[in-house]
Amino acid sequence: MVYSIAIDGPAGAGKSTIAKKIAKELGFIYVDTGAMYRAVALYLMRNQIAADESAKISQACNEVNVSIEYVDGEQQVILNGENVNGFIRTEEVGMMTSASSKNKxxxxxxxxxxxxxxSKTSVVMDGRDIGTYVLPNADVKVYLTASSGERARRRYVELTAKGVGCDIAEIETDIIARDHQDMTREFAPLCQAEDATLVDSSDMTIDEVVDEIIKIFNQKSNA
Structure with missing residues (x-):
């Protein structure tokens, strides 16, 4: 039996962290959709294609091949044959991703x-429109969110731990801007699917969120 779990939500809600842990616990494949879009954004930036150059972005789609592979249990994001794991997690790539992903x-x-x-294997997939558009028939749909202040705090802690100087107010401003971009884009905007379960992680630990979503999956799969 092939199962699918779709986790949607705004930037910084912890979707990727949660989805990876759920996949590992259930023995599913984690499909990092955000990383795939980030790889495309990186390609555009490397080729000096701006976020508002729609025609050039569309043309670039013919030149981009993105795949996800697992080596020793670690995800590798492959862009035109290159492992780009070390290049796609910057704030600049994040902003370009939000802008370029509006391109149909x-x-x-x-x-x-x-x-x-x-269609081939049981997956946990996270993003902005998984339950609403990519996998509308997913067995379980979750809308994972948290307050903008909490999401900014988490990002600040993450960047500071890496030795990156940053300002928490600027991070929250960027998060709110990305939310607006994602929720107002013309094609497949970010929103909670009608049949998705809302999980607000503002006051929850990672393990509590993982347990909650697995409980939802077990209830649905055994129904």
Whole structure:
């Protein structure tokens, strides 16, 4: 039996961390959709294509191949044959990702690859439109969120731990701006699917969120 769990939510809600842990616990494959979009954004930045150059972005889709591989249990994001894990997690790539992912050609290419993965194996997939668009028939749909202040605090702690100088107020401003971009884009905007369960992680630990979503999955799969 092939199962799918779709986790949607705004930037900084902890979707990737949670999804990875759930996949590991259930023995599913974690599909990092955000990393796939980030790889496309990195390609655009490397080729000096701006976020508002729609035609060039659409054309670039024909030149980009993104895949996800696992080596010794570690995810590798492959962009045109190159492992780009070390380049796609910057704030600049994040902002370009939010802007470029509004392009329909970018999204259609990624969606095709993501649906292929989900049709072959049990997956946990996180992003902005998984339950609403990519996997509308997912067995479990979760909308994972947290307050903008809490999301900014988490990002601040993460960056500071890496020795990156940053300002928490600026981080929250960027998060709010990304929320607006994601929720107002024309194609497949971020929103909670009608049949998704809302999980607010503002006052929850990572393990508490993981346990809650696995409990939801067990209830649905045994129904």
């Amino acid at each position: 050609d970018v999204r259609m290419k990624m969606v095709e690859l993501q649906r292929q993965l989900a």
